[in-house]
Amino acid sequence: MSSRESRTAGRLPGVSLCVVTVAFALRLWPAAVDGLAYVPGALAAGQWWRLVGCHLAHWSFDHTLWDALTFLLVGSWCEAAGRRQMLAVTLAAAVAIPPVVLAVQPELLAYAGLSGLDVALCALLLTRVTRERWRDAGAALRATLVGVGVVMTGKLAYEFLAGGLWFVRSYASDFVPVPLAHLVGACIGVAFGVRPSRGVGP
16 A cells, blocks of 8 residues: 555545435525525626525435435545545535526526536546556456446536436426536536646645
């Protein structure tokens, strides 16, 4: 085990746990989504908190459950590999996704949910593991990395072509899927993942 890995081994994924806890706590306050969802003109109106807060708000319990559990799983892995990089990707995606989505899809009345950040962290994890381990990886790991990459690419393609979500089927009455948020998140995750991490934060 490398010295960098030894510093992160066994450490609680504090950031991931905090994000998921807040997301579930907000479901106990249904009115919060109206105050946190990113809406057209939010920044111009000085409502800067919506830029990040929208990712913690969700339209239903099912929406919260899928998004939060995915964030906890993937976020914990990324946090163990490097908390600073995980935070950088999360913040970059959080700031970039809402304005891009509403600029390209002005028909949307509001945006909320963690799914774009979920995809960003998935892309970060896949890209980083591929970059760091491909040369010395065995056939099984290489096949796994290729398989996961194909699944992620297929998921994004399906969402754009079908206009729905691959893994979630019960969204129709709760919210409208926004594949563009996932694409933006994936691009940010890959962009950070191809660069060597500059150490691990505390």
